[in-house]
Amino acid sequence: MAKPTTREKLLSAGLETLHKRGFNATGVQDITDAAKVPKGSFYNHFESKDALGVEVVARYAAMGAVRRQPLVDGGGPPLVRLRAHFRNLNQLGPAAGFRRGCLLGNFRTDLSTHSPAIRAAVEAAFDDWTRVIAQVIAEAQEAGDMSRDLPADTLAGFLLNAWEGAVMRSRVEKSQAALDAFLAVTFNKILT
Amino acid sequence: MAKPTTREKLLSAGLETLHKRGFNATGVQDITDAAKVPKGSFYNHFESKDALGVEVVARYAAMGAVRRQPLVDGGGPPLVRLRAHFRNLNQLGPAAGFRRGCLLGNFRTDLSTHSPAIRAAVEAAFDDWTRVIAQVIAEAQEAGDMSRDLPADTLAGFLLNAWEGAVMRSRVEKSQAALDAFLAVTFNKILT
DNA sequence: AAATCCAAGACGACCAGTCATATTGACGCT
DNA sequence: AGCGTCAATATGACTGGTCGTCTTGGATTT
Structure with missing residues (x-):
């Protein structure tokens, strides 16, 4: 199962990265890099950066x-x-x-x-x-x-x-x- | 004397705008707009946005x-x-x-x-x-x-x-x- | 005329979000 | 079991826009 894992990786990496570097200072690419997920995959799992933030x-x-x-x-x-x-x-x-x-x-x-x-x-x-x-x-x-x-x-x-x-x-x-x-x-x- | 006046306008508008909207969320253009000063003039008076911030x-x-x-x-x-x-x-x-x-x-x-x-x-x-x-x-x-x-x-x-x-x-x-x-x-x- | 100051737009970097294409895997049918 | 179908996911180059900063030509002053 790839979907829950990728999404979970993004959520977890997002929490850590956004926490440490702040929301505006963190790019979507920073999050996907930290999650070791290609950037393009992000929007398969989250509607927007804001949605991930929520x-x-x-x-x-x-x-x-x-x-x-x-x-x-x-x-x-x-x-x-x-x-x-x-x-x-x-x-x-x-x-x-x-x-x-x-x-x-x-x-x-x-x-x-x-x-x-x-x-x-x-x-x-x-x-x-x-x-x-x-x-x-x-x-x-x-x-x-x-x-x-x-x-x-x-x-x-x-x-x-x-x-x-x-x-x-x-x-x-x-x-x-x-x-x-x-x-x-x-x-x-x-x-x- | 144009220079001190322009500089002062930028400082005053910068204080107000940066205070209200935050440093990262405020662009140089926002500040020059608020000061009613052309954008190009900003760097005649301040070395950088950071310098104005200081x-x-x-x-x-x-x-x-x-x-x-x-x-x-x-x-x-x-x-x-x-x-x-x-x-x-x-x-x-x-x-x-x-x-x-x-x-x-x-x-x-x-x-x-x-x-x-x-x-x-x-x-x-x-x-x-x-x-x-x-x-x-x-x-x-x-x-x-x-x-x-x-x-x-x-x-x-x-x-x-x-x-x-x-x-x-x-x-x-x-x-x-x-x-x-x-x-x-x-x-x-x-x-x- | 020389020197200084100013402003308008150009430039390059960056970023959120999109697209076209490739791949996967679940599922119904025979 | 084997196969075809199709929706979901993967992928990274691309787009449109914004931002800080710089360059350059023109205005002003002396």
């Missing part, structure tokens, strides 16, 4: 959802789960040599004027992520593990935005410092 | 330094000055219809693989900004206005990263919500 975002979001699984149904107190979640995320940066950052955040600025379909997929992924974190925070507030003076969804949105900012900084600096500072500040000052 | 960043950073002035030598308690600073910044978003975001943050992702000269200028501007904020926070800590359990420069870096993340979100959503949440969370939970 699927790449979907796959990235699905991977994120898997990573959020223990956040929802894992054991232990909610704040411990939340801390573990962000600590896991923070380990992805150094593992990739700080070359990638968060694909969702990267696409957000890369596509600010183009590709409404991809933008919508990105924002849907963010909304989903925010919802899960808000739920865990609400759980912690109800359990009396942290203060309730700010609404859970406000805190969740703030956390995600702050984390995205930290990831971008750490990507540029190629250093974990901003990620560590994020953990230190949020869990000492906010999530208590 | 000067645009420098001008943006200089505008930022002016805005930071009251932060350093203004009256009142440090935390009040800091809050006023961010509140002022947050008013720039809606004033521009949330179309721009922060030029430094936008360039950071836009140029992650290109233009080391511009990247260096961007990071220098960030470092400068961080330094000023860290100084104000240290002042507040020494005055006993806030806790000292985290170092001032860690907090300053966190604040900037978090603000950049909030600005990007607010730009996409075309809403002030993320900016308001930033103010609410940071000044209720961190800067106390």
Whole structure:
């Protein structure tokens, strides 16, 4: 079976290449080269570069959802789960040599004027992520593990935005410092 | 004198256009059109698009330094000055219809693989900004206005990263919500 | 007249997407 | 089983358009 394999190769290479080099800076040929697939084959499997982008975002979001699984149904107190979640995320940066950052955040600025379909997929992924974190925070507030003076969804949105900012900084600096500072500040000052 | 005027028109139009549409998404022709200057004239005044980018960043950073002035030598308690600073910044978003975001943050992702000269200028501007904020926070800590359990420069870096993340979100959503949440969370939970 | 400055279009590189042709493989029929 | 059919896929040269940059002839100044 050639079809699923070729398509899968394109999707996988597309995810990696677009993540590392950004959407606009990556050509279709870059992707087909990375997938070791002739360029002409690309359009047998994807209607356009944008269409691949939408699927790449979907796959990235699905991977994120898997990573959020223990956040929802894992054991232990909610704040411990939340801390573990962000600590896991923070380990992805150094593992990739700080070359990638968060694909969702990267696409957000890369596509600010183009590709409404991809933008919508990105924002849907963010909304989903925010919802899960808000739920865990609400759980912690109800359990009396942290203060309730700010609404859970406000805190969740703030956390995600702050984390995205930290990831971008750490990507540029190629250093974990901003990620560590994020953990230190949020869990000492906010999530208590 | 035609030369300084043309150059100035290009710089000013370049700042606005690059800010709104991003570096890669903006062509030299877009800039010369916005400046109402013939395209051929561009290279009489700037060596390259990158060179204009460096000067645009420098001008943006200089505008930022002016805005930071009251932060350093203004009256009142440090935390009040800091809050006023961010509140002022947050008013720039809606004033521009949330179309721009922060030029430094936008360039950071836009140029992650290109233009080391511009990247260096961007990071220098960030470092400068961080330094000023860290100084104000240290002042507040020494005055006993806030806790000292985290170092001032860690907090300053966190604040900037978090603000950049909030600005990007607010730009996409075309809403002030993320900016308001930033103010609410940071000044209720961190800067106390 | 000499020197300097400016602008209009040309140039080459690049890129998303297309096309014509070649190849494959699943499937119905005998 | 053997064979013909046909739709899906493979392939890389090609197209149309855009972009950054440069060249060149003309305008302006001294």
